[in-house]
Amino acid sequence: MNKITSLSVLLLCVLKRLNMINGIMTIVMIALFSTSQGNDFAEKKNSDNMLNEEKNNQDVATFGAGCFWCVEAIFQDLKGVTDVVSGYSGGYLKNPTYAEVCTGNTGHAEVCQIYFNPEVISYRELLNVFWRTHDPTTLNRQGADVGTQYRSVIFFHSEDQHKLAEASKKETERSGLYKNPLVTEITPFEKFYPAEAYHQDYFNQNPNQPYCQFTIDPKVNKLRKQFKEIIR
Numbered sequence: 353m354n355k356i357t358s359l360s361v362l363l364l365c366v367l368k369r370l371n372m373i374n375g376i377m378t379i380v381m382i383a384l385f386s387t388s389q390g391n392d393f394a395e396k397k398n399s400d401n402m403l404n405e406e407k408n409n410q411d412v413a414t415f416g417a418g419c420f421w422c423v424e425a426i427f428q429d430l431k432g433v434t435d436v437v438s439g440y441s442g443g444y445l446k447n448p449t450y451a452e453v454c455t456g457n458t459g460h461a462e463v464c465q466i467y468f469n470p471e472v473i474s475y476r477e478l479l480n481v482f483w484r485t486h487d488p489t490t491l492n493r494q495g496a497d498v499g500t501q502y503r504s505v506i507f508f509h510s511e512d513q514h515k516l517a518e519a520s521k522k523e524t525e526r527s528g529l530y531k532n533p534l535v536t537e538i539t540p541f542e543k544f545y546p547a548e549a550y551h552q553d554y555f556n557q558n559p560n561q562p563y564c565q566f567t568i569d570p571k572v573n574k575l576r577k578q579f580k581e582i583i584r
Contacts, residue, residue: 410434411470413478414441414507414541416461417486418494423464425555425568426485426575431582432472437465438554439546441507442539450548456499463507465544473582475513479520481582482506485575488524489532495567504534507541514538 417423420438427436440448443459453460466478486494488504508514517538525534546552555568576583 409469410467411475412509413466413468413475413513414463414509414544415466415478415482416441416463416503416505416507417482417488418462418502418504419497419563419567420462420464420547420551421554421563422486422494422568422571423462424553425572426481427464427466427478428553428556429572429575429583430468430473430478430481430579431584432469433466434469435465435467437467437544437546438551439463439465439544440501441541441544442505446545448545450551453501454499456501458501460501460545461503461505462501462547463505463544465546475516476520477582479506479517481575481579483520483524483529484578485571487530488534488536489530491535504536506536506538508538509541514540 415423415427424436424438427433439462440453440458440460441463442461443453445452445458445460448458448460452458453462468475468478486504490504492498492500492503494502494504506517508517521534521536521538524530555564555572558564559569
């Protein structure tokens with residue numbers, strides 16, 4: 353990633369965390385991203401078809417649980433998960449960019465496509481991790497990340513996944529794990545758009561980034577303590 357792109361990404365992330373993206377500022381940032389991300393966007397579009405298909409001998413789950421950097425880092429750590437791809441789903445805009453999704457006006461959520469071997473880890477187990485690694489009771493928000501793009505959502509790929517997701521949600525509600533009602537959407541999967549290349553494997557590639565240190569790292573450490581039996 354070149355220096356202009358690095359600077360624009362950092363600035364956009366800061367603005368995003370401060371919930372300040374609107375009006376003229378949004379237009380300026382989209383323009384900056386449009387001029388500095390040509391190669392990344394081309395890579396993303398070229399990989400769309402491949403990533404929208406389930407990989408051979410694997411199943412795929414699509415979860416949104418706030419910032420996709422967090423979701424990716426968590427599910428990468430699980431046995432049986434073979435690949436995790438950050439991207440966008442659930443909206444109306446084709447081939448959205450990060451800057452566009454950050455406006456909250458595309459309908460897309462930040463999500464991860466999680467490819468897994470069902471002989472090693474089940475969809476039910478992935479759901480169990482999903483409910484316990486974010487707050488599914490806050491509408492369109494995870495911590496300081498605010499907007500519809502951060503909503504809690506499960507995009508199911510089959511009727512079996514649909515039934516398992518609904519049952520898992522009811523089970524979690526009955527468990528008393530959360531005092532407030534769950535607001536997680538459970539909706540059919542339609543289309544997934546991979547995010548730009550610099551978002552992929554973000555936690556591993558940027559361990560010293562403040563957001564990684566103060567937000568993602570504690571979540572990963574909690575996961576490793578709570579789910580020792582399924583951690584790599």
